[in-house]
Amino acid sequence: MAGLDPVHRDFFAGGAGDERTVHANETAFDRLRLLPRVLRATGVPDPRLTLFGTVLPGPVLIAPTAFHRLAHPDGETATAHAARDTGTVMTVSMAATTPIEKIAGTGARLWFQLYPQPDRDFTAHLAGRAAAAGVTALVVTVDSPVFGRRERDLRNGFLDLPSGLACENLRDPVTGRVRDIVLDPSLGWDDVLRLRAVTRLPILVKGVLHPADAAEAVARGLDGVIVSNHGGRQLDGAVASIDALPAVAEAVRGRVPVLLDGGVRRGTDVVTALARGATAVLIGRPVIWGLAAGGRDGVATVLRRLHEDVVRVMALCGAATLAELTPDLLREVRP
Ligand SMILES: Cc1cc2nc3c(=O)[nH]c(=O)nc-3n(C[C@H](O)[C@H](O)[C@H](O)COP(=O)(O)O)c2cc1C
Structure with missing residues (x-):
């Protein structure tokens, strides 16, 4: 990617161990082939879906990724702006380098991702701040009791943001200083559910791979499950998202939306994930590459091309909706 510092490129592209x-997130799709239907008189397929009461133009959303600046x-x-231009949802990372209020000023549909912090009051403050800015769902990432070992970053000595950039949503409301993100291995389900007391927004858990955890999330009244291994940045050797999906979908039995991220690059991947039981998908790195290549227009191009590809693949599979x-x-098929 021209213009992207190689150290930062490694941060975006890399993963754990x-x-x-x-790698598996992408290659797992290779084993899944489409068996299209023909002569179904579909006309132009309609890729819209309704999620938490909002009609979205298509099933591809933006996953939370850190440090867009x-x-x-x-x-x-x-x-x-690109999310707004295309009508999709952007999930803003807790590690965003822009204040949520400024991001919300674009008029985009936003969700907000957070890691529950050991300081419960600060977690509540974060959720309240995001809600006040107008986000319409909270995404609680649960696959990060500790940091994954990202060896590219270790080799490159990439430990901190360059001066002038900061995680703007982690400013302490009293001191104004930016706090560090604290990952907490002692977190349990009750820590996620505590957010219920401070917000009426739908709460999704992100980073579920095991069907028993998906069942637990539904049993505890959470509003959605995101099948994800954090783009391979946490547990190296974790199952590819698309391989974890069928058992999760079976455990959830349509009671709440099941989203998936990891390795989604083409319309065929989106259609495959939905055929395997996902309600919608999110993309992480493709958005970053679009952003690096062309800012707002670059991201919008990525989103539009993928959207067009989904519609094309639906038509080729004989699916009207x-x-x-x-x-x-x-x-x-066998690899
Ligand atoms: C550079 C980068 C930063 C990320 N930052 C976060 C984050 O702050 N919070 C989070 O829940 N997930 C984060 N993720 C994981 C993504 O939300 C998502 O699970 C993953 O990127 C999906 O895989 P894909 O990149 O293959 O599409 C990050 C991923 C990348 C690549």
């Missing part, structure tokens, strides 16, 4: 899971000077604001993307359209 040997990056087996980074490392990729482009306009950072999260550019990404949000997302509801027609069902498991019978898939065959698993």
Whole structure:
């Protein structure tokens, strides 16, 4: 990516350990082939879906990713403008380099991602601040009791943001100083549920791979599950998201939306994920590459091309709506 510092490029592209899971997220799709239907008189397919009462133009949302101002000077604001331009949802990372209020000023549909902090009052403050800015859902990332070992960053000595950039949403409301993100291995379900007391927004848990955890999330009244291994940045060797999906979808049994991220790059990947039981998908790195290449327009181009590809693949599969993307359209082949 021209213009992107190689150290920052490594931060965005890389993952934990040997990056087996980074790689597996994409290659796992290779084993899943489409078995299209023909002569279904679909007309132009309709890829819209309704999520938490909002009609979205298509099933591709923006995953939370940190530090957009490392990729482009306009950072999260550019990404949000692109979300607004295309009508999709942007999930703003807790590690965003732009204040949530400024991002919300673009008029984009926003969700806000957070890691519950050991300081419960600060977690409540964060959730309240995001809600006041107008976000419409909270995404609680649960796959990070500790930091994954990202060896590219260790080799490059990439430990901190360059001066002038900061995690603007981590400013302490009293001192104004930016706090560090604290990952807490003693967190449990009750820490997620505590957010219920401070917000009426839907709460999704992100980073679920095991079907028992998905069932637990539903049993505890959470509003959505995101099947994710954090783009392979946490547990190297974790199962590819698309491989974890069927058992999670089966455990959830349609009671709440099941989203998926990890390795989604083409319309075929989106259609495959929905046919395997996902309600929608999110993309992480493709948004970063669009941002680095062309700011707002770059991100909008990524989102538009993927959207067009989804519609094309739906037509080629004989599916008029997302509801027609069902498991019978898939065959698993040997690698
Ligand atoms: C550079 C980068 C930063 C990320 N930052 C966060 C984050 O702050 N919070 C979070 O929940 N997930 C974070 N993720 C994980 C993404 O939300 C998502 O799970 C992952 O990128 C999806 O995989 P993909 O990049 O293959 O599309 C990050 C991923 C990348 C690549």
